[in-house]
Amino acid sequence: MDQKLILLIEDDAVFAQVMSRALERRNFQVVHASDLDAARLAIATNNHDYAIVDLNLAGHSSLELIPLLKDKRPDSPILMLTGYASIATAVEAIKLGADNYLAKPADANDIVSALTASPAADHAPMSIQQPMSVRRLEWEHIQKILKENDGNISETARQLNMHRRTLQRKLQKKPVSG
Structure with a gap:
C-alpha cells in the first residue's frame, strides 16, 4: 500500500510530534509546518494527499492557506483543527474549501476518520451532540x-x-x- 502524504500545519510542537507519530503508525507520511511561511513552502513543494490545518498559528489565522491547498490539489481533503471552535470560523473554513472541521482535543482516529470520510457520507462538517450552553x-x-x-x-x-x-x-x- 502506498503511503499517503499528510501536510500537518500545526504550531503546537508537542501535539504535532504526537500526531505525526500516530499518523505514521497508520501508514501515512507526514510533513509538518509550524507557521504560515513554513506552511506556504510545504504546500508549494509537496504533493500532499491530505491536509490538517490548525486554525490558529501563533496568533494568526490559517484560513488563507485553504485556497492555496485547493489550488495545489483540488481533490485533496482539508481538515481544519482548532482549540477555539466557533460556528463562524467553521462556516468560513468550509466556504473557503475545507472539507471538515474538528475541535481539539481530537485523537488520531478522529482525524483519520474525518480526512478519509467518503464523499457520499453525511456531509455535515460539524456535528453537535448536545445543545450549547x-x-x-x-x-x-x-x-x-x-x-x-x-x-x-x-x-x-x-x-x-x-x-x-x-x-x-x-x-x-x-x-x-x-
Whole structure:
C-alpha cells in the first residue's frame, strides 16, 4: 500500500510530534509546518494527499492557506483543527474549501476518520451532540457579529449594545465549551 502524504500545519510542537507519530503508525507520511511561511513552502513543494490545518498559528489565522491547498490539489481533503471552535470560523473554513472541521482535543482516529470520510457520507462538517450552553451561545453570537464587522470591536460592541471594554474582556477569555 502506498503511503499517503499528510501536510500537518500545526504550531503546537508537542501535539504535532504526537500526531505525526500516530499518523505514521497508520501508514501515512507526514510533513509538518509550524507557521504560515513554513506552511506556504510545504504546500508549494509537496504533493500532499491530505491536509490538517490548525486554525490558529501563533496568533494568526490559517484560513488563507485553504485556497492555496485547493489550488495545489483540488481533490485533496482539508481538515481544519482548532482549540477555539466557533460556528463562524467553521462556516468560513468550509466556504473557503475545507472539507471538515474538528475541535481539539481530537485523537488520531478522529482525524483519520474525518480526512478519509467518503464523499457520499453525511456531509455535515460539524456535528453537535448536545445543545450549547447559554454562555457558549453568547460566545458564538459575539464571534458572528465580530466577523460581520471585520474584527471592529467598537462597532461590534455598539451592535451588541455592550460597552466596548466589556466586550474586550469577554474576547480575552477562552471560549467556553459546550
